[in-house]
Amino acid sequence: MLKLSEVKSILREYNIHPSKRLGQNFLIDQNIKNKIIGSIRVSEEDTVLEIGPGFGALTEDLAKKAKRLVAIEKDRRLYDFLVENLSCSNIKLINGDILQYDLSNFASCRTATCEVGQVIVGNLPYSISSPILNHLINNRTCIKSAYVTVQMEFGERVSAFPGTKDYGSLSCYAQFYGVPKILFKIPRGAFYPVPEVDSCFLKIDFGKEIDASIDQAVLFKIIRSSFEKRRKTILNSLSSSDIFKSKEEALKCLEKSHISPGRRPETVSLTEFITLSRSKQLDTCDIV
Ligand code: SAM
Secondary structure, eight states: OOOHHHHHHHHHHTTOOOOTTTTOOEEOOHHHHHHHHHHOOOOTTOEEEEEOOTTTTTHHHHHHHSSEEEEEEOOHHHHHHHHHHOOOTTEEEEESOGGGSOGGGTOSOOOTTOSSOEEEEEEOOGGGHHHHHHHHHHTGGGOSEEEEEEEHHHHHHHHOOTTSTTOSHHHHHHHHHOEEEEEEEEOGGGEESOOSSOEEEEEEEOOOOOOTTSOHHHHHHHHHHHHHTTTSOHHHHHHTSSSSSSHHHHHHHHHHTTOOTTSOGGGSOHHHHHHHHHHHHTTTTOOO
16 A cells, blocks of 8 residues: 555646545555455455545455456546556456446346345545445445445444434435444544544445335335424424325324334334334325
8 A cells, every 4th residue: 555655746746636526535544454454355256346446545455355346436547547556457447437337237246145246345535425325225236245434424324223313314224225334433544635524434234135015215205204303203293294194194103103203203213114104105094
């Protein structure tokens, strides 16, 4: 991995000013790099897809663990640097935007239950962590797991449990489709330029079966409405949304789901939201 002085001298040589828009904070801490590489579970048959390789802090070490590595870098100047400097034969470099790629193109196996698969890795550009998470979820059937560096606060929200201040729509969304877990904290000083916040290394497993009988549109409408006003009770939040025809209908659905109407939304688990969405879905709460 490049040392700070080397990163600075390459930036000068290639006339690159790290772009905030592209989230260009480059990893310069060897211990953190070792920790990242050591925590990623990849079999020799897997494909690794690296998002935003930058100067390749992780790229060659990742390529050594996998059958092949595809790295997508949006910045042409960094892509050119990588083409000139990376030496592993199983690396495919692409100059492009990760959000524009159908991730199944790179997967060797298209089902989540398959032993061989695609592992996503990246120190993510922070400004697009949410769209990237969305993109991964939309392509989850061809992803075994994702290992990503994200802002600490984002990682905490993704992996939060009910009853905590970080628990909300994002937690429910991520945990419905995957199993997220923060592996460790990364202090801001591990990057150059130093970002304004600390980060964490987040793992999300995507092997989970999704129950096809759940109406996901209804479920996420209920979840979003519930968390819109966190201080309200779940009954009041749902009553002021357009999901239920009336407060009475919302109350009936909550009762059928065994959720006390006076509870705060942040205490309601994903399983309870699913039960609530089923009772709405089945239309068993109509007031006659
Ligand atoms: N992996 C490198 C490291 O750890 O030093 C760089 C990480 S830096 C936080 C994020 C990288 O993602 C930058 O190289 C940036 O140019 C690249 N990037 C930003 N937006 C991207 C996008 N939409 N698609 C692919 N790469 C992107």
